[in-house]
Structures are given as structure tokens and as C-alpha cells.
Amino acid sequence: MNTLTKVILGIIVVFFIAKTCSRSDSSSTIAVTETWQKSPVDNIIKDLNAEQNFSIVLFDMDADEASDSYRHQYQVIIEKADTVTEQKSSWKNVSASFFSQHLNDMGMEIASKKDGVVTKQAVPAGYNHYVGNEKYGHWENRGGSSFWAFYGQYAFMSSMFNMMSYRRSYWDDYRGGGYYGSSRGYYGPSGSSPVYGTKSYTSSGSGRSTKWASKPSSFKDKVRSRVSRSSSSTRSSARSSSKTTRSSSRYRSSSTRSRSGGFGK
Known part of the structure; x- marks a missing residue:
């Protein structure tokens, strides 16, 4: 050769x-x-591509034991130059792993876009766009503590976010405790019981009637166990x-x- x-x-x-x-x-x-699939949140972000500022809040969630299926409903808040609009999504099917990922995030913002930059982080609704923004309100002292107060024309935001009070010390903890700008969820001060999220959002006196809040604890525990195993x-x-x-x-x-x-x- x-x-x-x-x-x-x-x-x-x-x-x-x-x-x-x-x-x-x-x-x-x-x-x-x-093994990865696009979530409804990803689809909403894509649909709102032309918007520069918006928030996606996990408004409600539900599960069906018989069919082993899971659903989310979202609250979508879009900030325009001269107004803020809000709408609820239809119920969206989600995977067990995505449901598990956000089990503690009901009532919280789980994705947002600020000045064209998308962030996926679980934070109290309003924290990234409105609380602390002097365009919408100011901090005021009440009984020795400082709380956020929306201006009259934006007073509807408190009920829209289902947050009757925003304590300054918590907001400062979020901004200065390494949470702001990261992917870490913020549920309140370290070492304390969750102040924000599913537990507070579905507690009695929250003022919000939801499917998840109406479920018995035994049902919620079963769902948590099931989706946790599936996610693992x-x-x-x-x-x-x-x-x-x-x-x-x-x-x-x-x-x-x-x-x-x-x-x-």
C-alpha cells in the first residue's frame, strides 16, 4: 500500500x-x-417580549389526585409610562417539578422584567418595581416602625398585591441581605417563620379566596410529598x-x- x-x-x-x-x-x-420543558411562565415572558416592565405573580395553584396533574394561575402586572394594568391568566398545566419548585411561592412574584432585564426570583409582590419607588409612594412612620404607603392614585396596588403592609425593616433586609439581584427567594428575615409566600397568602384573614387555600391540610401534605418525590x-x-x-x-x-x-x- x-x-x-x-x-x-x-x-x-x-x-x-x-x-x-x-x-x-x-x-x-x-x-x-x-427532561426539561418550557413552563407557562416562560411562555408569558415570551408573549410580553415587547414590554419593558412587568411582574408575574403566582396567584393560585391546584392539583388533581386522580389524574396526577398540577395547575397554576398567574397575575400579570404590566407597567406602562402612565398606568399599571393587571390581569389574571387562565389556569395553566405545569409539571410536577415546576409545581414543587414554587410550592412556597403563592402570592409572590416569581418572574419579572425591569428596564428590559428578565429576572426569575421569588420575592414579595411589588418589591422589585413599586415598593421603595418614590414614583408610587413613600415610607412613613406608624407606631415607631416604618411602612410603605402608596400615593392615593396607586392605593389600589396594596389590595392588588394582597399586601396590606410593607415593613421597611423587611424591605431593607431583602435589599441589603444578598437577596436583591440574585436568584434566592425572599420569605422574610432569616431565622423567623415565613412572612411571605404560600403560608401567609393562604392563612385566615388574608382576604383572598383561592382554590389552594380551600384545600384541607391532608390534601396539601399528600401533594407536597408526591411532587417532591417526582422532582427528586x-x-x-x-x-x-x-x-x-x-x-x-x-x-x-x-x-x-x-x-x-x-x-x-
């Missing part, structure tokens, strides 16, 4: 290996991608797929180096 023939055969072998690896990598990527299983499968992909890639890389190292001998 002459040198030219060896070179041609070598090129063919390397090309075949590269194509095989490419197909395998593509299949692995597809397998991992299929999904994460475990994703990690396993990721490890398999990395291991397979290392093997193929080693195999390719071994073959190319022997080429031309």
Missing part, C-alpha cells in the same frame, strides 16, 4: 469517527433536553444522563486519540 493510499484511508477513518461521535453527542443532548426523581435522571454523556464523551475522545496516534506508522 503506497503512502497516498494510506493518507486517503486515514482521512476516511477520522471522518467516520467524527460523524459517529457527532451523532452520539446529538442523541445524548436530545435525551437531556427532553427528575433531578436524579438528569444527573445520570449528564454523567453518562460526559463519560461517553471522555471514552470517545480517548478512542479518537488512540487511533490518530497510530496513523501513519
Whole structure:
């Protein structure tokens, strides 16, 4: 076999290996991608792409034991130059893992867009756009503590957010405690029981009638347990797929180096 023939055969072998690896990598990527699915929140964000400022609040949630299905309803608040509009979404089906992720976030903002920048973080409704913004209100002292007060024309926001009082010390804790601008959810001061979120939003006296609040504790506990197991299983499968992909890639890389190292001998 002459040198030219060896070179041609070598090129063919390397090309075949590269194509095989490419197909395998593509299949692995597809397998991992299929474990993730776009949530209704992602779709709302896409639909509101032209807006520069908005908030998405988890307004209500529900589950069906018989069909093992889960649903969310959202409150969408859009800030315009001269007004603020609010609307409720229809009920949206969500995955067990997404339901589990936001079990403690009812009544909270779970996604927002501020000055064109999208953030996904669980915070008390109004914290990122309106509370502390002098365009909408001011801090005032009441009984030795400072609370946020909306101006008259924006007074409807308190009931819209279902937040009758915004304590300054909590807001300062959120802004200065490493939560603001991060992905960490804020439910109140560290070391205390949750001040914000599902527990407070569904408690008696919250003034809001919701499907989730009407469910008995036994039902909620069953749902929590079920979606927690499902979410753990999904994460475990994703990690396993990721490890398999990395291991397979290392093997193929080693195999390719071994073959190319022997080429031309």
C-alpha cells in the first residue's frame, strides 16, 4: 500500500469517527433536553417580549389526585409610562417539578422584567418595581416602625398585591441581605417563620379566596410529598444522563486519540 493510499484511508477513518461521535453527542443532548420543558411562565415572558416592565405573580395553584396533574394561575402586572394594568391568566398545566419548585411561592412574584432585564426570583409582590419607588409612594412612620404607603392614585396596588403592609425593616433586609439581584427567594428575615409566600397568602384573614387555600391540610401534605418525590426523581435522571454523556464523551475522545496516534506508522 503506497503512502497516498494510506493518507486517503486515514482521512476516511477520522471522518467516520467524527460523524459517529457527532451523532452520539446529538442523541445524548436530545435525551437531556427532553427532561426539561418550557413552563407557562416562560411562555408569558415570551408573549410580553415587547414590554419593558412587568411582574408575574403566582396567584393560585391546584392539583388533581386522580389524574396526577398540577395547575397554576398567574397575575400579570404590566407597567406602562402612565398606568399599571393587571390581569389574571387562565389556569395553566405545569409539571410536577415546576409545581414543587414554587410550592412556597403563592402570592409572590416569581418572574419579572425591569428596564428590559428578565429576572426569575421569588420575592414579595411589588418589591422589585413599586415598593421603595418614590414614583408610587413613600415610607412613613406608624407606631415607631416604618411602612410603605402608596400615593392615593396607586392605593389600589396594596389590595392588588394582597399586601396590606410593607415593613421597611423587611424591605431593607431583602435589599441589603444578598437577596436583591440574585436568584434566592425572599420569605422574610432569616431565622423567623415565613412572612411571605404560600403560608401567609393562604392563612385566615388574608382576604383572598383561592382554590389552594380551600384545600384541607391532608390534601396539601399528600401533594407536597408526591411532587417532591417526582422532582427528586427528575433531578436524579438528569444527573445520570449528564454523567453518562460526559463519560461517553471522555471514552470517545480517548478512542479518537488512540487511533490518530497510530496513523501513519
